[in-house]
Amino acid sequence: RFEGWGPQGQDHWPERYPYCGGALQSPIDLESDLLRFDPTLRPIEVQNYNLSPNEQLTLGNNGHSGEYTSTLSLSPMMSISSLHNRYTAAQLHFHWGSSSRPAGSEHTVNSKQYAAELHVVHYNSDKYPNISTAVDKSDGLAVLGVLVEVGMFNPAFEHILKFVNDQKVKVPAFNIRALLPTRLDEYYRYDGSLTTPPCYPSVLWTVFRNPITVSRKQFLTLATALYSTNAQDSASMSLNNNYRKTQPVDNRLVLASFKERKYGLQTWLALLPEHG
């Protein structure tokens, strides 16, 4: 159990969870000046994301059990195949703002916070038998982060939203690939952590450059469907703003698989790797 995200919340995480005050923490601000273009970063390839509707997934809407989001368990057939090891999918979940403030992404881009963020969590199945063994290992997890903005209606998102309420439900599987942006070749890459306690520094982060959209109505459904029950308080409160503040980058390298286009030649040259 942790205390939540408010003033009594994340600033106090390190007292009980030392890793939260340690190195390699996430999320971070993906600032242009920090980025280094890495031409060796290949497009992300996912396997078996196109699940059959005959398959069932479990959606846990965990507001009442002291957790913080709606978590969809994924099929162990799903994986990322383009990294050095195979990473098998375990679950996906969202972070979001509130109905009055559609700004709840965890990663920010040049300080811009998006409406929400999707995390598809995978573990290193070449090295570890399951996610609970992998979760605290330095090469244990790989998370795909997708920034979400309010705009066009998102039919794939609807597969989850239809079932978001305060209980555990079985939901028909669908094509999870449709929740990712069209382009899987443009992304940020860095070494970071879980964004909730115990904040293990075990995550190879991939945050896609291009956001997906959900409609305003879909965003409002997400922002108001879940409730958290505070033990000291009989009233349940709408669960929102469940994102962690950005953390120090320190001396980490933040790689980009793409070249920024909005800067002049000088910035450009500074971003290029040095010639031998």
Ligand SMILES: [Zn+2]
């Ligand atoms: Zn997350």
